[in-house]
Amino acid sequence: MRSGAKVVVIGGVFVLVAGGLGYGAYAVLGGEGGGFASAPVKTGPPSAAETADASAAFFKAWAAGDAAGAARLTDNETAAEPVLTSYGKTAHIGKVRITPGAAVGAKVPYTVEATVSYRGKSQPLAYESELSIVRGRTTGKALVDWVPGVVHPRLSEGATLRTGEAESPQIEAVDRDGVVLTKEKYPSLGPILDSLRQKYGATAGGTPGIETWVEPADEKRPGTTLLTLAKGKPGTVQTTLDAGAQAAAERAVRKYQQASVVAVQPSTGAIQAVANNPATGFNAAMQGQQAPGSTMKIVTAALLLEKGLVTANGAAECPKEVVYQGAKFHNLDRFDLPDGSTFTQSFARSCNTAFIKLIDDVKDDSALAKEARDVFGLGLDWKTGVVSTDGSVPEEAGGVAAAQYIGQGTVQMNALNMASVTATARTGTFRQPVLVPQSLDDRKLAVTERSLSPSARRQLTTMMRATAAWGTGAKAMASVGGDKGAKTGSAEVDGQATSNSWFTGFSDDLAAAAVVQTGGHGGDAAGPIVAEVLRAGS
Incomplete structure (x- = not known):
């Protein structure tokens, strides 16, 4: 040898x-x-005994601070070791106690109780997570299926845990009247407050504390504070939010598993409420990208009115179905309206075919994209003060362009975009939505080439008022006071048995829009959310 x-x-x-x-x-x-x-390599799912033994061995090594040993007990030692090493060395987490729960098949839930210690400061850290046991492909051994969430549920690929002096001081975000906005009271604001801290913390007048945080792989994204060992002095960041409208938005979205809502002040563009359910993680209300269904008919109607192809009180055909360049379109349940029905009736009843029939007369398949950009400001790179996604209406032709007329095809929106569309329809002039005042950082806001023509604005708001009074939005808007208008939408998405529910409306100087995933008709799910926010802000 x-x-x-x-x-x-x-x-x-x-x-x-x-x-x-x-x-x-x-x-x-x-x-x-x-x-x-x-020896033959074992195959098949790990047994209960193997799951118990493999997880216990991993927990023992991890709790003992043996990062290399724990990593060898996973199916990706190379990826696991630096994360496990950072747990003790850069996050300064020790005195680790891991208590496994009852396994469900190969999944093992557990609780972690530990202590974070740094420069004479210490705080307990406790959380829950879970892991799965799999069989190694080449060895046949029972191993931990490695994902960063094994170490902490807030960890994603490439992210690490760190403890030290915070990179940015804490902030105290306040609403337009000086009311303090916290994650505890307004859970949906969590990602937004993190973004505000990352962007404005260094200039808001505060001093950093000592914290444990998740540092994301993408340095453009804000970190997430997990624990504060020593508080610094927070700086104050002014927002445009309204605490009353925000509280109503939080309550409203909790009624559905996946829902988002945004409220905007038409006269200023000030964002007064943003809420999502679930409340943590991705801010779908401002960053989502989905087909908005018939709420897009606000923009389409504006185009047709400005082209002089329709008037609010003029006749507009609404057959059961139409065909445009080989693409067939129909109304919900294939309803139609009697001859002589007005364009307002088609708008208020959300007749798809009345809009599709007029695309030939426009004589420019890309005209809707131009109207969306030049009048409603969609796609102009909004600078709201936090991360947000602009609406998208690409220039298309043929059947894809026709689908855009009713908010399907390649149109992509979120609740913020549609709230802004309604705000623009209300006043006739696009005012770029903002969540923090422009004066805070002198950023350049988006400006459109022109306003909506006065005649088109008057007719469009009249049609929206009709929708709220006796059309598809009447039931949802019945409890809303003031000068009010609305538009409903149901967006069909491939693979979903039930359409997404969209609704947008205004009351006096407040506009709001909401979307509920698989919520069905716009007035059924999204409508009540918008109504609750409008009532609070009126």
């Missing part, structure tokens, strides 16, 4: 090791011939 090589016996298995590397494993065989034979 070469120098440096040795034989180790582990549980009845000989392992030949040289220079610290295992060269092979062989089972001991009886019989006169002696010798060795390869």
